[in-house]
Amino acid sequence: MSVPAAFAxxxxxxxxxxxxxxxxAVARWPGTPAYDDGGSITTPGTPIAxxxxxxxxxxxxxxxxxxxxxxxxxxxxxxxxxxxxxxxxDATVEVxxxxxxxxxxxxxxxxxxxxxxxxxxxxxx
Numbered sequence: 001m002s003v004p005a006a007f008a009x010x011x012x013x014x015x016x017x018x019x020x021x022x023x024x025a026v027a028r029w030p031g032t033p034a035y036d037d038g039g040s041i042t043t044p045g046t047p048i049a050x051x052x053x054x055x056x057x058x059x060x061x062x063x064x065x066x067x068x069x070x071x072x073x074x075x076x077x078x079x080x081x082x083x084x085x086x087x088x089x090d091a092t093v094e095v096x097x098x099x100x101x102x103x104x105x106x107x108x109x110x111x112x113x114x115x116x117x118x119x120x121x122x123x124x125x
Contacts, residue, residue, distance in 0.1 A: 008081040012053055013088055021099035025054035027083055027091045052083035054093055056100035056122070063121040066108055076104050076122030087118045092125060094112040 012021035031045025053125030057075040
């Protein structure tokens with residue numbers, strides 16, 4: 001078992017027992033629409049939704065120095081092995097339970113050094 005998988009397994013187990021900070025969430029993307037020659041949408045994009053586990057925390061000092069930071073931005077931590085694929089700034093993450101339930105647009109993404117988390121700057125939407 002990899003370090004990210006082991007960490008996610010432990011963090012998820014503690015959180016499901018009510019002892020951890022991670023909560024069920026869904027990462028959502030709008031999909032990519034098809035356009036005709038005149039620029040009109042001919043087929044809307046198929047929305048994509050991927051379940052994951054996320055934690056909301058105070059924005060880091062690094063996030064506070066990023067271009068576009070606003071005072072209400074938060075640190076959005078998503079366990080890497082709980083989401084199928086990459087997380088990017090086209091996504092919105094909906095935290096479906098817990099004290100910070102709500103939807104957050106992803107403003108920036110990075111992985112921590114052990115690749116256990118996506119460390120994102122999120123903004124409530």
